[in-house]
Amino acid sequence: xxxxxxxxxxxxxxxxxxxxxxxxxxxxxxxxxxxxxxxxxxxxxxxxxxxxxxxxxxxxxxxxxxxxxxxxxxxxxxxxxxxxxxxxxxxxxxxxxxxxxxxxxxxxxxxxxxxxxxxxxxxxxxxxxxxxxxxxxxxxxxxxxxxxxxxxxxxxxxxxxxxxxxxxxxxxxxxxxxxxxxxxxxxxxxxxxxxxxxxxxxxxxxxxxxxxxxxxxxxxxxxxxxxxxxxxxxxxxxxxxxxxxxxxxxxxxxxxxxxxxxxxxxxxxxxxxxxxxxxxxxxxxxxxxxxxxxxxxxxxxxxxxxxxxxxxxxxxxxxxxxxxxxxxxxxxxxxxxxxxxxxxxxxxxxxxxxxxxxxxxxxxxxxxxxxxxxxxxxxxxxxxxxxxxxxxxxxxxxxxxxxxxxxxxxxxxxxxxxxxxxxxxxxxxxxxxxxxxxxxxxxxxxxxxxxxxxxxxxxxxxxxxxxxxxxxxxxxxxxx
Amino acid sequence: xxxxxxxxxxxxxxxxxxxxxxxxxxxxxxxxxxxxxxxxxxxxxxxxxxxxxxxxxxxxxxxxxxxxxxxxxxxxxxxxxxxxxxxxxxxxxxxxxxxxxxxxxxxxxxxxxxxxxxxxxxx
Numbered sequence: 227x228x229x230x231x232x233x234x235x236x237x238x239x240x241x242x243x244x245x246x247x248x249x250x251x252x253x254x255x256x257x258x259x260x261x262x263x264x265x266x267x268x269x270x271x272x273x274x275x276x277x278x279x280x281x282x283x284x285x286x287x288x289x290x291x292x293x294x295x296x297x298x299x300x301x302x303x304x305x306x307x308x309x310x311x312x313x314x315x316x317x318x319x320x321x322x323x324x325x326x327x328x329x330x331x332x333x334x335x336x337x338x339x340x341x342x343x344x345x346x347x348x349x350x351x352x353x354x355x356x357x358x359x360x361x362x363x364x365x366x367x368x369x370x371x372x373x374x375x376x377x378x379x380x381x382x383x384x385x386x387x388x389x390x391x392x393x394x395x396x397x398x399x400x401x402x403x404x405x406x407x408x409x410x411x412x413x414x415x416x417x418x419x420x421x422x423x424x425x426x427x428x429x430x431x432x433x434x435x436x437x438x439x440x441x442x443x444x445x446x447x448x449x450x451x452x453x454x455x456x457x458x459x460x461x462x463x464x465x466x467x468x469x470x471x472x473x474x475x476x477x478x479x480x481x482x483x484x485x486x487x488x489x490x491x492x493x494x495x496x497x498x499x500x501x502x503x504x505x506x507x508x509x510x511x512x513x514x515x516x517x518x519x520x521x522x523x524x525x526x527x528x529x530x531x532x533x534x535x536x537x538x539x540x541x542x543x544x545x546x547x548x549x550x551x552x553x554x555x556x557x558x559x560x561x562x563x564x565x566x567x568x569x570x571x572x573x574x575x576x577x578x579x580x581x582x583x584x585x586x587x588x589x590x591x592x593x594x595x596x597x598x599x600x601x602x603x604x605x606x607x608x609x610x611x612x613x614x615x616x617x618x619x620x621x622x623x624x625x626x627x628x629x630x631x632x633x634x635x636x637x638x639x640x641x642x643x644x645x646x647x648x649x650x651x652x653x654x655x656x657x658x659x660x661x662x663x664x665x666x667x668x669x670x671x672x673x674x675x676x677x678x679x680x681x682x683x684x685x686x687x688x689x690x691x692x693x694x695x696x697x698x699x700x701x702x703x704x705x706x
Numbered sequence: 707x708x709x710x711x712x713x714x715x716x717x718x719x720x721x722x723x724x725x726x727x728x729x730x731x732x733x734x735x736x737x738x739x740x741x742x743x744x745x746x747x748x749x750x751x752x753x754x755x756x757x758x759x760x761x762x763x764x765x766x767x768x769x770x771x772x773x774x775x776x777x778x779x780x781x782x783x784x785x786x787x788x789x790x791x792x793x794x795x796x797x798x799x800x801x802x803x804x805x806x807x808x809x810x811x812x813x814x815x816x817x818x819x820x821x822x823x824x825x826x827x828x829x
Contacts, residue, residue, distance in 0.1 A: 266789065267789065268785055268788040268789050270781060270784065270785075270805070271805070274788060274804070274805050275788070275789070275796075276796075276797070276801075277788075277789060277790065277796035277797065278796070279795040279796070279799060281789075281790055281795075281796060284796075290802060290804075291802075292743075292801070292802030314801040315801060316799045316801065317795075317796075317797070317799055317801060318799070330801070332801030332802035333801070334746075334747075334750075334751070334800065334801050334802050335743070335746065335802065337746075337750065356750060356751070356754070358754050359750060379754070379799060514762060514793075563760065563761050565755075565761055565762050565763075565793040566793060567790075567793065567795070
């Protein structure tokens with residue numbers, strides 16, 4: 227997202243009067259008022275709601291538990307045998323994967339590195355470890371993950387459970403870095419699985435949506451700690467797409483963010499540098515720059531010809547000389563502060579279909595004059611063999627659309643989702659989508675295998691909530 | 707070489723970090739008043755935004771930054787922490803914090819006591 231860089235700091239947007247450049251009226255926001263307000267208010271002394279990061283999901287759990295050891299967790303699970311429950315990490319999912327009126331199980335206190343093996347390049351980590359702490363902790367042992375997601379507020383267990391990923395055509399998701407994991411089943415039993423021990427459970431649990439148990443321990447494949455340099459620059463989108471294959475090959479990490487209603491993209495290239503190279507920063511980071519772009523858009527107005535032309539010129543002007551360079555430890559360079567609340571839909575299409583899918587999305591936004599300024603995120607990830615991974619048995623191109631949390635995302639996302647479907651896109655489990663079991667079974671080759679494992683681990687459906695019940699097509703049966 | 711018991715070391719590091727932060731306060735809540743769970747939340751979760759510049763979050767015990775946000779009273783700060791406000795996510799993303807723990811964390815992070823603030827109970 228553009229807010230990672232101070233793209234328009236030097237622009238003249240801030241000096242525009244309320245009437246806007248060229249005297250245009252404020253942007254027509256269509257029917258997009260604030261999204262439906264949450265009814266999860268808080269009154270002192272009353273039961274406290276759980277609300278997710280994006281403030282679009284919430285619940286009043288009957289009970290909250292936060293075990294500090296596996297033994298404690300198993301005892302709690304056994305004692306809690308009659309109620310529904312859901313695990314929660316940092317609450318960064320936009321989908322309704324967490325809410326429960328039963329027991330909410332926080333993994334936060336199962337936290338930290340258990341052991342490392344620098345010869346085997348592995349690290350055993352508690353599932354509740356926040357990603358922003360995992361990077362420095364691994365680094366202190368001379369280790370690193372091969373890749374990182376853009377955001378690092380999540381817990382490791384939560385990130386794995388939704389196949390969270392970064393970008394890099396030759397690099398896998400966080401789930402693909404797991405070589406062994408331990409889960410506490412709803413019955414309070416600890417099971418450790420790997421490619422050689424209970425492989426079916428391993429293939430399911432590396433992206434298990436929290437439906438198989440509570441992930442307590444994870445053994446991760448790591449690499450020797452390394453440094454990266456990341457550059458950003460605004461470039462013509464057509465040039466980027468014309469050279470997409472070369473960009474994927476030349477850069478260890480390659481991604482870009484396309485600006486709706488313009489022909490430009492913020493291109494992010496990240497490559498290794500020598501450990502002895504000096505840590506360098508050029509250009510200032512401003513995590514709230516996206517607000518300035520929204521202000522420009524609203525002041526200019528997207529009106530036929532003139533407004534769009536003026537907005538494009540503002541982006542061009544702001545982009546000129548807005549290049550940045552950041553270098554340092556990989557965990558630091560690849561992750562970014564994301565403080566502006568938003569809602570997100572992400573689908574992963576087959577890698578080769580990425581450019582066409584993106585072009586159709588941008589074309590639809592322009593043709594329908596959808597009032598959105600949030601850049602569209604475009605990333606690549608290597609294929610894996612994890613059953614519910616978006617990258618299962620095919621390399622993927624993940625395309626993400628966003629909307630501010632104080633604007634209604636529904637009309638915009640509903641307009642774009644059919645395009646993702648046209649390109650056989652697979653939804654990100656932690657982000658917004660509308661697919662049900664039938665559609666998902668056609669997209670994920672091991673859908674039935676996953677459901678079979680889930681049923682064997684949790685036949686009573688204690689780890690299901692309304693969202694998962696519907697997702698798995700269990701409405702109407704004993705789980706519903 | 708296999709390194710064991712790193713968890714213990716890691717936890718100790720985090721606890722020291724939290725204690726160090728609290729020790730630097732002139733705030734009314736002292737380190738000894740925080741439970742282990744609260745210190746854990748402070749060191750691991752809250753500090754990631756409130757102890758770093760550039761995140762837009764007010765810095766721990768920076769009275770100048772907190773006074774403006776506390777104009778509606780302590781209860782409003784607690785309410786905003788639970789349901790979120792602006793760029794502040796609900797519960798500060800703490801999955802286990804209770805109301806009591808949030809109140810204690812708000813005191814530490816804001817460096818303000820309920821008594822020193824307007825008594826408005828409505829956010």
